[in-house]
Amino acid sequence: MKIYADVLIVTSCLVEFIYLHTAAALLHRKLRGGRVFTACIFAGVMSLLICADGGTFIGALLITLTKAAGIVVTLLIAVKVKGFGDFVRCLAVFLAIRAVYTWLIIVYWEISDTKRIFVRNFTAYFDISLLKLAAALITAYVLLSIVETVKRRVCSKTVNYEARFQCGDYEVTLPAVADTGNRLCDSFTGLPVVIFCCDDMYRHYALDETESGMRAGFRLTPYSTINGSGLLHVTSKGNVTITDDSGENYDIRCCVGIKPSDQNHSRAIFNPALLE
Numbered sequence: 001m002k003i004y005a006d007v008l009i010v011t012s013c014l015v016e017f018i019y020l021h022t023a024a025a026l027l028h029r030k031l032r033g034g035r036v037f038t039a040c041i042f043a044g045v046m047s048l049l050i051c052a053d054g055g056t057f058i059g060a061l062l063i064t065l066t067k068a069a070g071i072v073v074t075l076l077i078a079v080k081v082k083g084f085g086d087f088v089r090c091l092a093v094f095l096a097i098r099a100v101y102t103w104l105i106i107v108y109w110e111i112s113d114t115k116r117i118f119v120r121n122f123t124a125y126f127d128i129s130l131l132k133l134a135a136a137l138i139t140a141y142v143l144l145s146i147v148e149t150v151k152r153r154v155c156s157k158t159v160n161y162e163a164r165f166q167c168g169d170y171e172v173t174l175p176a177v178a179d180t181g182n183r184l185c186d187s188f189t190g191l192p193v194v195i196f197c198c199d200d201m202y203r204h205y206a207l208d209e210t211e212s213g214m215r216a217g218f219r220l221t222p223y224s225t226i227n228g229s230g231l232l233h234v235t236s237k238g239n240v241t242i243t244d245d246s247g248e249n250y251d252i253r254c255c256v257g258i259k260p261s262d263q264n265h266s267r268a269i270f271n272p273a274l275l276e
Contacts, residue, residue, distance in 0.1 A: 012047035013040040019101065020078050023094045025147075031078060039078035046070040071098070160245040163268035165196060165256060167238030172201055176242060178272040184223050186234055186255040194240050195223065195232065195257040195269040202260050207233045223257060232257040242270060250275050 017040050024031045049063055049070075075094050081087040161176035174196060184193040206212035210220075218233040234257045242250040252274050261267070 008047050008050065009044035013044040015101070016040045016043035016074065019094065019097055020074075022097050022101075023075075023090070024079070026093050026097070027079075027090060029079060029090075035078050035080075039074045042077060043070065043074045046074075071095070161270075162243045163194065163196070163270065164241045164243070165201070165238055165268075166241075170204060172196070172198060174198060174266050174268045176268040176270060178275075179269050180271060180273075181224070182269050182271045184221070184232070184257065186236065187221065188219070189236050189255060191236065191253065191255045192271060192274060193221070193223070193232070193234055193255045193257045194252060194274070195259065196266075197259055197261045197269070198266040199261050199264070200266070201258045202233075205233070205258065207258060218258070221257065230259070232259055234258075242275060 017036065020031060020036055020039060023029075046067070049067060071094070072091065075091060076087075079090055081090055159178075161178060162173055163176035164171065164173045182193075182195065184195070185191065186193055202208070205216045205218065207216075207218060213220075213233050216235070217237050218235045220231045221234045223229060223232040234255050236255045238256055240252045240254055240256060242252055244250075252270070254270075254274065
């Protein structure tokens, strides 16, 4: 069979796109478009292994190791893992999905006796026109978008969060609110800012006195959220961890903004994109 490199790479990108989004659905992860695009391009380039000579033991071993490494790299590019245990879990699901889809392809190949599918070196080649391929890609994207929208509307639930701030021996835990309107970034570091509305933190750092705040490493920054607008004392010191009601922790790389609470209602405000 004559293999066209453009068809091979584009079909491999499409198949990898389906693999990744299926894995994300099972893992309850939200993928970023840029990372998925990069991972699919990488997988498309890796599909050129179909042209390698695996007739010898050394050749077959090198192809197998390269393909295995490519799968791991593809996963790491597309999915942000939170540790070795999370990586093993994601990899197991990803490999299981690839195995199921590959089995379906091989079954169809055997039953239909089609000449339009060629499998070699762990890679499937679909001998179809680019026009049909583009139609398949658009259809797959539309279907995945519809499924994601329906799932988000039908299965959505209110998630409760807590935010913990720790700096040295000082630690505060507050109820947290996810607010897409909080797009505040620190002008010095470029990091996003998680806002803590808390009188105890405000008094602890003596932020009612500008000089005391500056000595503690704070700087004034204008802000605007669902909680109002004004000036915020911002610092890059300390660590912030967001915990959802399922007990999953997210260590956030961010700056911290502190302001007095409104009517003794202490809470933290963060952009939900920080959890992705």
